[in-house]
Amino acid sequence: MTSDRFLKACRREPVDRTPVWFMRQAGRYMKEYQQVRAKHSILDVCKTPELAAEVTLQPVERFALDAAIIFADILLVLEPMGLELTFHEQKGPVILNPVRNQDDIGRLRRVDGEAFRFSAEAVGMAKTMLGGRVPLIGFAGAPFTLASYAIEGGSSRNHVTTKQLMFRRPDQWHVLLEKLSDGIAAYLQNQIQAGAQAVQIFDSWVGCLSPGDYKKYVLPSITSLIGRLKPAGVPIIYFGTGTSTLLPLMRSAGSDVLGLDWHVELDEAWARVGFDIAVQGNLDPVALFAPLPELKCRVHDILQRSGNRVGHIFNLGHGILPQTPVEHVEAAIEYVHAYGTR
Amino acid sequence: MTSDRFLKACRREPVDRTPVWFMRQAGRYMKEYQQVRAKHSILDVCKTPELAAEVTLQPVERFALDAAIIFADILLVLEPMGLELTFHEQKGPVILNPVRNQDDIGRLRRVDGEAFRFSAEAVGMAKTMLGGRVPLIGFAGAPFTLASYAIEGGSSRNHVTTKQLMFRRPDQWHVLLEKLSDGIAAYLQNQIQAGAQAVQIFDSWVGCLSPGDYKKYVLPSITSLIGRLKPAGVPIIYFGTGTSTLLPLMRSAGSDVLGLDWHVELDEAWARVGFDIAVQGNLDPVALFAPLPELKCRVHDILQRSGNRVGHIFNLGHGILPQTPVEHVEAAIEYVHAYGTR
Numbered sequence: 001m002t003s004d005r006f007l008k009a010c011r012r013e014p015v016d017r018t019p020v021w022f023m024r025q026a027g028r029y030m031k032e033y034q035q036v037r038a039k040h041s042i043l044d045v046c047k048t049p050e051l052a053a054e055v056t057l058q059p060v061e062r063f064a065l066d067a068a069i070i071f072a073d074i075l076l077v078l079e080p081m082g083l084e085l086t087f088h089e090q091k092g093p094v095i096l097n098p099v100r101n102q103d104d105i106g107r108l109r110r111v112d113g114e115a116f117r118f119s120a121e122a123v124g125m126a127k128t129m130l131g132g133r134v135p136l137i138g139f140a141g142a143p144f145t146l147a148s149y150a151i152e153g154g155s156s157r158n159h160v161t162t163k164q165l166m167f168r169r170p171d172q173w174h175v176l177l178e179k180l181s182d183g184i185a186a187y188l189q190n191q192i193q194a195g196a197q198a199v200q201i202f203d204s205w206v207g208c209l210s211p212g213d214y215k216k217y218v219l220p221s222i223t224s225l226i227g228r229l230k231p232a233g234v235p236i237i238y239f240g241t242g243t244s245t246l247l248p249l250m251r252s253a254g255s256d257v258l259g260l261d262w263h264v265e266l267d268e269a270w271a272r273v274g275f276d277i278a279v280q281g282n283l284d285p286v287a288l289f290a291p292l293p294e295l296k297c298r299v300h301d302i303l304q305r306s307g308n309r310v311g312h313i314f315n316l317g318h319g320i321l322p323q324t325p326v327e328h329v330e331a332a333i334e335y336v337h338a339y340g341t342r
Numbered sequence: 343m344t345s346d347r348f349l350k351a352c353r354r355e356p357v358d359r360t361p362v363w364f365m366r367q368a369g370r371y372m373k374e375y376q377q378v379r380a381k382h383s384i385l386d387v388c389k390t391p392e393l394a395a396e397v398t399l400q401p402v403e404r405f406a407l408d409a410a411i412i413f414a415d416i417l418l419v420l421e422p423m424g425l426e427l428t429f430h431e432q433k434g435p436v437i438l439n440p441v442r443n444q445d446d447i448g449r450l451r452r453v454d455g456e457a458f459r460f461s462a463e464a465v466g467m468a469k470t471m472l473g474g475r476v477p478l479i480g481f482a483g484a485p486f487t488l489a490s491y492a493i494e495g496g497s498s499r500n501h502v503t504t505k506q507l508m509f510r511r512p513d514q515w516h517v518l519l520e521k522l523s524d525g526i527a528a529y530l531q532n533q534i535q536a537g538a539q540a541v542q543i544f545d546s547w548v549g550c551l552s553p554g555d556y557k558k559y560v561l562p563s564i565t566s567l568i569g570r571l572k573p574a575g576v577p578i579i580y581f582g583t584g585t586s587t588l589l590p591l592m593r594s595a596g597s598d599v600l601g602l603d604w605h606v607e608l609d610e611a612w613a614r615v616g617f618d619i620a621v622q623g624n625l626d627p628v629a630l631f632a633p634l635p636e637l638k639c640r641v642h643d644i645l646q647r648s649g650n651r652v653g654h655i656f657n658l659g660h661g662i663l664p665q666t667p668v669e670h671v672e673a674a675i676e677y678v679h680a681y682g683t684r
Binding site: 158263286301 | 509553587633
């Protein structure tokens with residue numbers, strides 16, 4: 001029982017049914033995951049290959065998913081670059097020594113694959129445990145989103161400090177993004193060498209920018225990053241939220257697949273970026289809390305909008321939320337299978 | 343020295359120069375405001391007509407603005423309906439007895455103008471103090487945004503509890519939105535009777551919805567609210583953030599002016615909703631932190647995109663942020679005047 005639907009859809013090849021996986025499919029909504037997390041911090045799980053691989057497999061064992069994604073955090077790449085990362089129960093990720101000026105940027109260390117040995121080992125173990133059942137996706141944060149975390153020192157509502165650096169010192173901004181891109185490229189190439197069969201770049205915060213600012217301050221670094229990953233030969237997925245006005249620019253960055261959030265209608269957004277690129281999405285994560293008949297309608301609506309075109313991967317428009325009912329996740333996957341079969 | 347540019351632009355009449363005002367123009371970025379707030383809580387200022395009027399006038403005294411907006415909070419309407427509202431220094435507004443079920447909705451009280459006497463008095467006083475220099479705008483929260491605050495008990499990142507009620511009990515949801523609309527209509531009519539020359543409806547959180555959900559769960563109540571306000575004869579501005587994919591639907595709700603945030607390009611968004619409606623916006627509030635030459639370029643870009651068409655009101659894409667440099671606010675207004683003169 002092996003599935004290559006996901007990789008085929010990434011390459012816009014015909015599939016027998018629409019592939020499905022969910023961002024943060026290994027997470028707090030699963031008892032199995034909670035049991036691991038009761039004994040280990042999130043950073044411990046990420047950095048202990050056995051635990052990361054175990055958690056990666058949990059949703060694949062339980063649901064009929066078409067892909068696994070390595071359990072990790074988008075900020076891991078910042079640690080070997082010299083930033084101190086911790087996770088607060090309430091505040092989420094916190095960076096204790098944020099990047100605020102030219103000196104801070106200068107101090108960021110260049111990293112190579114060796115810094116990510118834990119990640120390569122986790123990918124290798126998960127790959128072995130998967131035994132070819134479904135492909136394994138690697139991932140990292142995008143340069144802009146990592147820059148925002150590094151500068152703000154954590155999550156931010158208005159990204160004021162980030163945009164200040166961007167507007168006031170575009171020269172320093174571009175140096176920072178290039179350094180981050182180097183680190184991300186090394187991290188992802190390492191995951192690919194270890195066996196990741198596709199990679200997703202999460203630009204979670206990029207939706208705070210106007211199209212003009214995205215084009216000027218973000219597009220060059222993400223384009224160069226994707227260009228450097230291309231020779232590795234695995235599909236590259238580029239995803240952000242709140243990006244409806246950025247999608248045509250994001251498309252031009254060169255990824256194989258563009259992630260769509262639930263603020264856009266799949267057919268309309270796909271037409272806008274062009275049907276010659278694969279798309280992934282786009283169920284509202286909160287729709288998983290809806291009664292099952294309502295959830296079913298919503299899954300069908302997305303599949304209908306995909307029009308059975310080559311190159312659609314079913315996913316959420318953002319990560320699964322912690323309180324999501326696990327039976328609804330199961331049901332949503334069944335609905336995709338039932339309705340998305342050619 | 344009186345300005346009727348703002349009201350003319352709302353009605354799509356020709357103006358000598360583009361009118362400008364800023365959301366939250368009375369706020370923490372001004373020393374004068376901080377001095378008042380050092381002695382009084384935000385709710386005290388809102389509910390003491392002398393203080394609310396004083397604070398309303400502060401930015402008009404200091405800057406060459408084309409409109410004043412009454413100092414208030416979008417949640418004030420919830421108190422006489424029976425919800426207990428407090429403001430936390432960190433968390434912002436908190437509702438101590440949130441609305442979670444049919445009983446809670448049933449208990450919400452219907453209100454009339456008498457409940458908002460403080461607001462009418464504040465509007466009257468501010469109007470007198472303005473002495474006709476610039477028009478005075480009244481405002482309220484929109485039904486969806488107030489429902490989200492009432493249900494979540496404060497700000498929310500994912501609006502899970504709100505959407506759960508919406509998806510699980512659409513019947514109760516619509517009753518809640520109708521009750522809120524009644525309260526908002528009474529509140530705004532009261533402000534108009536007291537002298538408000540335009541009203542703005544803030545749908546701050548509505549950008550969390552897909553177009554389909556907006557159409558089904560929000561559009562009916564906002565359309566009915568705007569319809570009930572129309573006979574009062576003052577321009578109605580409808581504003582939200584993260585709304586780029588909702589704009590055509592929002593336009594159909596019937597307001598005179600549509601507020602645009604900075605995620606859209608003004609010309610592109612205006613063309614999409616139709617040039618036969620006025621628009622307001624749309625500078626990124628963080629652009630006020632940029633160096634002045636950069637800020638100037640951004641102001642010019644928006645004015646250029648407006649193409650000197652009738653019906654553009656210059657504003658930010660969201661409220662002024664607390665740390666905004668006051669000289670940059672002043673400069674931005676000057677740039678609008680200089681470049682936006684016909």
